[in-house]
Every structure is written in structure tokens, then in C-alpha cells.
Amino acid sequence: MAAKEILTRRPVAATIKLTVPAGGARPAPPVGPALGQYRLNLMAFCKDFNARTQKYKPDTPMAVSITAFKDNTFEFTVKSPSVTWYLKKAAGIESGSGRPGHVTASTLSLKHVYEIAKVKQNDHYLQNMSLEAITKSIIGTANSMGIHIVRDLD
Amino acid sequence: MMTAWHFLKHLNCTPTLQLLRSSSFSLNRYSSSLFFLSIHTTAPDQWPPRPQFKNSHANSSTPSLAVQSMASPVPAPANYVSVLLRCNKDISDMLAEALLSFGASSVTMNEDDVCPGTDEICVSSIFLEGEDINTSISHAADSIGLKEIPRYEVKILEENDWMKGAQELFHPVEVTEGLWVVPKWITPPDSQAMNIVLNPGLAFGTGDHPTTKLCLLLLHDCIKGGEHILDYGTGTGILAIAALKFGASFAVGVDIDSQAIASASQNATLNNIGPDKLQLHLIASQTLSSSRDDWPFSVVEGENASEMETVTHKDKYDVVVANILLNPLLNLADQIIFSAKPGAMIGLSGILSEQVENVLQKYSPFLEGIEVSKMDDWACVSGRKRMNIDIC
Numbered sequence: 001m002a003a004k005e006i007l008t009r010r011p012v013a014a015t016i017k018l019t020v021p022a023g024g025a026r027p028a029p030p031v032g033p034a035l036g037q038y039r040l041n042l043m044a045f046c047k048d049f050n051a052r053t054q055k056y057k058p059d060t061p062m063a064v065s066i067t068a069f070k071d072n073t074f075e076f077t078v079k080s081p082s083v084t085w086y087l088k089k090a091a092g093i094e095s096g097s098g099r100p101g102h103v104t105a106s107t108l109s110l111k112h113v114y115e116i117a118k119v120k121q122n123d124h125y126l127q128n129m130s131l132e133a134i135t136k137s138i139i140g141t142a143n144s145m146g147i148h149i150v151r152d153l154d
Numbered sequence: 155m156m157t158a159w160h161f162l163k164h165l166n167c168t169p170t171l172q173l174l175r176s177s178s179f180s181l182n183r184y185s186s187s188l189f190f191l192s193i194h195t196t197a198p199d200q201w202p203p204r205p206q207f208k209n210s211h212a213n214s215s216t217p218s219l220a221v222q223s224m225a226s227p228v229p230a231p232a233n234y235v236s237v238l239l240r241c242n243k244d245i246s247d248m249l250a251e252a253l254l255s256f257g258a259s260s261v262t263m264n265e266d267d268v269c270p271g272t273d274e275i276c277v278s279s280i281f282l283e284g285e286d287i288n289t290s291i292s293h294a295a296d297s298i299g300l301k302e303i304p305r306y307e308v309k310i311l312e313e314n315d316w317m318k319g320a321q322e323l324f325h326p327v328e329v330t331e332g333l334w335v336v337p338k339w340i341t342p343p344d345s346q347a348m349n350i351v352l353n354p355g356l357a358f359g360t361g362d363h364p365t366t367k368l369c370l371l372l373l374h375d376c377i378k379g380g381e382h383i384l385d386y387g388t389g390t391g392i393l394a395i396a397a398l399k400f401g402a403s404f405a406v407g408v409d410i411d412s413q414a415i416a417s418a419s420q421n422a423t424l425n426n427i428g429p430d431k432l433q434l435h436l437i438a439s440q441t442l443s444s445s446r447d448d449w450p451f452s453v454v455e456g457e458n459a460s461e462m463e464t465v466t467h468k469d470k471y472d473v474v475v476a477n478i479l480l481n482p483l484l485n486l487a488d489q490i491i492f493s494a495k496p497g498a499m500i501g502l503s504g505i506l507s508e509q510v511e512n513v514l515q516k517y518s519p520f521l522e523g524i525e526v527s528k529m530d531d532w533a534c535v536s537g538r539k540r541m542n543i544d545i546c
Contacts, residue, residue, distance in 0.1 A: 011265075012265050013264070013265055013266070014262050014263060014264040014265055015262065015263045015265075016260060016261070016262045016263075017250050017251070017254060017260065017261045017262070018254070018259065018260035018261070019254060023479065023481065027317075027320060027356040028356075029234070029259055029280075029282055030259035030260045030280065030282075032313075032316050032317065032320065033234050033259070033260070033280050033311065033313075033315075033316045034259070034260035034262065034280055035316070035320075036315065036316020036317065036319045036320045037236075037262075037311075037315070037316055037319065038262075039319045039320075039322070039323060041320075041323050041362075042320040042356075043320075043354075043356075043357075043358045043360070043363075044362070044363055046358070047358060047363060047365070047504070050479055051479055051480065051504060051505065051506050051509070051532075052506065054479055054480040054481050054509065058481075063254075072323070
């Protein structure tokens with residue numbers, strides 16, 4: 001639970017993946033059944049996860065990956081939704097059931113992109129990237145989705 | 155068995171079906187004596203589950219405030235389906251992500267399920283009721299380019315499977331010398347010590363978490379006797395109960411979670427604390443039906459802000475402790491400060507060390523003698539309310 005470096009590798013029991021709304025982990029599905037079956041401390045996970053996701057907008061669906069060790073301890077990492085999720089949300093496109101389909105071409109402003117870049121910078125694995133680099137990457141993703149980025153929306 | 159088969163058809167899954175749970179039918183509040191599964195449809199968002207009470211309250215129907223969602227009068231037990239799939243090790247991560255996109259509630263890869271002699275790994279996935287499993291799996295497989303749907307097995311799990319597991323983790327904790335927090339079902343290791351007995355259910359606060367310990371230590375140090383305490387986010391009621399045991403004369407516990415109020419209420423009884431010493435208030439954004447007569451503690455529900463004002467206007471407190479989260483601490487700052495008497499001790503926790511600055515920024519205009527205590531990654535900010543604050 002504490003984010004300490006583990007010098008010796010503890011034996012891993014399982015890797016659990018699930019999506020939990022930022023600040024909204026509760027001892028209920030999806031968390032309850034997923035963690036309960038490995039006898040992990042549900043309340044501690046909820047407290048920890050909720051505290052660590054306070055900086056995200058409430059209910060943002062966070063991708064959580066939990067490593068459950070055989071001694072019933074665990075560690076977890078949290079990732080904010082993908083850039084495509086944010087772009088779809090900003091463009092007002094329903095992400096829907098995830099069925100393959102066409103993304104309606106839409107237009108967003110640079111301001112939207114900056115906002116997304118600032119959120120993504122919170123992600124651990126992006127912390128070393130400059131805001132400019134993250135922004136460029138987001139623009140690239142947007143273009144591949146058929147979303148056009150303009151300087152200003154009027 | 156008719157209904158069971160009906161359920162199977164509804165699941166729309168392949169013939170390799172494996173129904174697991176049989177006896178230990180502890181979903182005792184729901185009729186269905188005929189079947190080993192209790193099948194009720196419920197939308198996932200009509201959760202919350204019932205707290206597992208082990209005393210007489212369990213047999214009476216649960217007080218209406220405790221666990222009912224607004225949409226249905228009686229929340230049905232949610233059943234889960236655990237689907238076991240085999241796939242190639244290389245694609246297991248991709249398949250996991252795909253399953254999550256197509257309706258799985260969670261996906262687990264068990265280290266011990268690697269099938270020896272093959273490159274295959276077992277992936278288990280939990281689906282909540284209402285999901286069409288066959289469609290979800292075939293879409294997931296399709297989306298990552300698998301030529302055929304992996305064979306899978308389905309097990310039906312009951313909420314008790316994981317709820318019990320979660321609660322069994324609770325063990326006696328010695329918070330400081332002579333102060334223990336002990337589960338109701340375990341004999342206190344030191345009968346001479348001050349023992350707080352708890353049955354936490356699904357509420358937070360067993361004495362194990364660093365934030366609970368930090369708050370307990372704060373209370374232990376600052377309570378001299380006779381104080382009035384306000385416990386924001388009371389959870390199991392552990393802080394309010396501890397404060398009373400340390401000598402405080404009266405405590406109020408507040409929470410937005412009805413399960414917390416139910417748990418705290420039971421724990422007060424376990425520690426021989428009556429309603430003259432501890433009052434519990436539920437703050438909910440939806441109105442619930444009124445409490446039953448035999449509910450021993452006065453419980454009031456209402457709209458968020460106005461309810462808090464009622465609680466905080468009535469009395470001013472000598473000690474205010476709030477072990478919640480950063481955002482509520484910031485949003486409720488005015489109310490937390492206002493509820494305290496001048497010179498009162500205020501303790502704020504549920505925050506990570508990196509969040510201390512935010513709390514200090516918000517609260518330092520109102521507090522003096524501020525101290526920050528830390529344990530692992532967690533922190534507790536405490537201070538006394540300045541004497542000459544005018545808050546309108």
C-alpha cells in the first residue's frame with residue numbers, strides 16, 4: 001500500500017485490472033468483488049485510491065492496475081483515461097459501447113488541448129514530458145481521429 | 155431448477171457452464187428457498203450492499219436509512235459472474251483491456267494459472283448482472299484480432315463471497331501503549347488495556363490505517379476530559395468512540411454514507427455508549443424514509459449544506475476531527491472552522507503528505523500552533539482555532 005521501493009520481489013498472486021471513477025472507490029462493484037477474491041484490504045485501497053485521485057475531476061474513469069501479492073498486500077498504479085477518451089469527451093462525441101465505428105469529425109480549440117495536456121501530465125509515466133510535447137502528441141491523436149484543432153473556437 | 159436454467163439461457167453462454175456457489179446461502183434476507191442462487195435483477199448502480207451485522211439488528215429488517223437506494227424499495231443482492239478464459243500469454247494484456255472496454259467490470263490474471271507446457275494463461279473476468287457475456291467476449295476477441303472466441307467457463311458468485319473476505323482481514327491493532335482496537339469476534343489481547351471493540355462492516359476505520367492512527371494519537375493527546383467532539387466522516391465511529399473513552403463527554407459523528415452510520419451505531423452499542431453520549435447524523439443528497447423507532451440513535455437526514463449547518467449551529471465543539479479526503483476538507487473548510495469553539499483543536503486527515511500544502515493554504519488563516527504529523531505517505535494537520543475570527 002505504501003509507495004515504497006521493494007528491494008526483494010514479493011511473490012505475486014495476481015494482476016487485477018479495472019476502471020474506477022476518480023475519488024469514487026467504494027467497497028462495492030467493481031472494486032469489491034475484484035479485490036475481495038484475493039482478500040485484499042478493500043477499505044485501505046479505497047482510501048488510498050480516492051486520496052491519490054483527488055486531483056482529477058470526480059468520476060473520471062481511471063484505469064487501475066493492482067498487483068496482489070501472495071501475502072495479501074498489494075500495490076497499484078493509476079492511469080487517467082486515454083487521450084482519445086478526453087478528446088471524445090471534449091468534442092461531445094459519445095464514447096458509447098466501444099463498438100467499432102466512425103468517429104464523427106469535429107473541431108476543438110487549442111485551449112481544449114492544453115486542458116487535456118495538463119491533466120495527462122499528472123500521469124506518472126508522462127511526468128518527464130514537457131507540456132508542449134504532450135500537447136503536440138494530443139494534436140496528433142486528434143488528427144488521426146478526424147478531430148480538427150483550431151486556434152480559437154468562436 | 156427451472157429458474158436456474160432460465161438464468162443460464164439468459165446468460166447466453168457456451169455449454170461448458172460451471173455453477174459454483176451452492177450452500178452457505180447467507181443471502182438470508184431474500185426468499186428463494188428453492189434455488190441455490192438468488193437471482194434478482196438489479197442495475198449495478200443500485201448497489202449498496204447490506205452491512206453484515208452480527209447482532210440482533212441483522213434479523214430485524216434493516217433500518218430503512220441504512221442501505222436503501224432510492225430507486226427500489228429493497229436492494230436485491232447483486233450476483234456476479236466470473237468468467238474464466240484461456241488465451242495466449244502474449245495477448246493477455248490486450249485481451250484484458252478489450253474485455254474492460256466491452257463490459258467487464260474487472261479482469262484478473264492469476265500468476266498460478268499459467269498452464270504448464272503451453273503458452274496459455276488463464277484470465278478471469280468479472281461481469282455484473284445485466285451484461286451479455288457472450289457478446290462482450292466475442293466483441294473483445296474480435297477487437298484484438300482473434301480468429302475465434304476463446305473457450306470460457308462461467309461461475310456465479312454471491313456478494314457474500316467477497317464481503318466476508320474483506321471483513322475477515324480486520325485484526326487487533328495496538329495504536330499506542332494501552333490502547334487497542336479489536337474486532338468484535340476476537341478476545342482482546344490485553345484485557346487491561348483500553349479496548350475499542352468494532353464490527354466495521356463496510357465502513358472505514360479499524361485502527362489499521364495510518365490516518366486513523368494519526369487521528370487517534372491526536373485525540374489521545376489533546377483530550378483532557380469533558381470535551382464535546384465533532385467527528386466528520388465518522389466511518390465506523392472509531393474516532394468519536396475513542397474520544398469518549400478518552401474522557402470526552404459528548405460526541406457527534408457525521409457521514410455521507412449510510413453504511414457508516416449503521417456501522418457506527420452498532421459500534422457505539424458494542425462499546426456501551428448510549429445516545430446520550432454519541433449522536434450520529436447522516437448527510438445524504440437524497441432524502442430517505444425516516445428512521446425506525448427502535449433505532450437507538452437519533453439519525454437525521456437532509457440536504458448536504460443545510461444539514462451540516464444544523465449540526466454545526468447547534469453546538470460548538472471543543473475538538474473537531476475530520477479524516478476524509480482533500481477535496482471535502484477544502485470545500486467544507488468554512489463549516490469545519492465555524493463548528494469549532496475559539497481555541498478548539500482541529501484535526502484534518504485522510505490526506506497524503508503531498509497534499510498538506512493545499513490544506514495549510516486553506517486553513518492557516520484560521521488556525522494557530524499548526525502541527526503536521528506523518529505516517530507512511532499520510533499526514534494529519536492539526537491546530538487550534540484562532541480566538542478572534544469572525545466568520546459570517
